[in-house]
Amino acid sequence: MNNSIIKLSTLLLFSALLTACGDDGDTGPQGPAGPQGEAGADGQDGSDGQDGINGNSAVYTVQITNLTYSQPFAPAAVILHESGFHSFNEGEPATMGIEIMAEGGDPSMVITEAMDSTDFLDAQNSGGILGPRSMGTELTLVVPELDADDLRLTVTTMLVNTNDAFTGLNAANVSNMAVGDIKTFMTVTWDAGTEANTETAATMPGPAASAAGGGGEAAGYDVVRDDLADAVRLHQGVVTSANANDPSREGLSTSVLTEAHRFDFPTSRVVITRTR
Amino acid sequence: MKFTKLASATLLSLASVSVSQAVTLDIEITNLTQAQSFTPRLVIAHDDTVDAFEVGQPASSALAWLAEAGVIDDEQNADSSGANFEALLGPVDTDNGSNTWHRFGGLLAPKATLSYPFDTMGKPYLSLLSMLIPTNDAFVGMDSIEIPTEPGTYTYYLNAYDAGTELNDELNSARTDVVEAGTGNALGGYGVPGVAGGGAPTRIVDLGTGGTGVGAQIVNGEIEDGEDGPVHIHRNALGDTDSAAGASDLDSTVHRWLNPVARVVITVPAP
16 A cells, blocks of 8 residues: 555656656647527616607697588598698689589598698598587697698588588688687588589488488489589579479479478588697 | 678787776667568677577577577566576676676567667677577577677677577467467467567568478477477578468568678777
8 A cells, every 4th residue: 555655656756857857738729619608688678758749730629510400411521731722712613522522422532632732731531420400529630830820721521411512611711820729610501513403312422312212322423514514602502392382383393302401501610729 | 700700809819908898889780681570689798608509509498488489588478487598697787797688679670770788797708699580499699709899890790590499380370270289289489389470560471371381290280399409500491482371381582581690780989
């Protein structure tokens, strides 16, 4: 046992002597890098930014009231624009958008025609029928604050128990309203001049025509323009079949409208309020 | 009417010191129709808590009394007590806080003009109501205009509204061959069918008698007393040209109108 320990120590001593006496070996090359570690967990989402202030926009609400006894209003086009643009002009032929709106009730092309103008700012399609003797919901429109000093309001909506009557506003001046200001307009009714006022079931889209076996979309827009004159003008009211058979014969016997469908001006009330 | 409103609104905004104060206005009213008389005029100066009528909203009983019978206060008709405008607003010619009002009596004939002094007692808004006769429940209305404060003359055009509290049967209330359905009541006045008219000194032509009904039809000698509200723009009388038959007891060549039916000129005096 003792002997082996001595031998081991001798060996250690010997190797120490070798180290002391030989040249140093070259350092070996660096080993390859280890594989990349797993990615760390994602950090938490940042906190929300502050709400922007509405410093650059003017906000308006528009509310329509149907003043008639028995003429529902088709969906309304409500458009804010600068001066210079008109959706229609009295004495001139109606655009196709006005024709489609006034004969069939769909106001969407009135809006797209307005959007093609450089004076266009914002528009809403009320999207629903506004019943007689009732107040509509408030629609919200937003325009750049800079344009509030030169602002016009155009509204068009069809009286559905007619051939091509519509009411609304033709570029009414709503410039320079302060926040909280309210303007009220009582509106007239125009004849689009695109369809003869036959008052028959086959030519009107509303419930009066439906009750007589017509109405609906097929009785709405017709590409033919067969009115007395192809020009927008104020409407003279509906004749109806009332008094068609009394001695006066002043009624229109072929009309599916009754005395209840008659209307006088104003036909609607439009209230615009600047809210911001 | 809208342009006048706008013009006066612009004037108001220019007047930087537009503090409302007691002022005696001159109110001139002209009946623009050819054959509709105006019953006694209710003129109210009021704040924003008073709304004598509102399109798209149901009529009050006070409005029904005015539009069906031309009645404003107890003095005109004791049966209306508690349900008329006097009950709604308070005593006549008094500062009732929210309002002050006056009844300008007598009928205003077609095409005629009358003017009255009216102390607003500092209230900011003005309303004016009067029934059209002969009709079922038509009334001419001024709907809460802002009273101008700058001295000057201001013109407004007023429309005819339908109170919606009675169907427009257009039947002569003097008729005895028709009664109210259900009750057997005679025609005419508040709460029963038939056009109010009577032997008005302003009558243009006598009413017919043989009509079968317009907004409602006679069935077995009875006529329904229904409602056709809320308040809306009146679709005009229909009438016909046969005084002994046809649908209506009104005359279509006489009794029709188109809006506006009245002109009101307000003069604000210099202080």
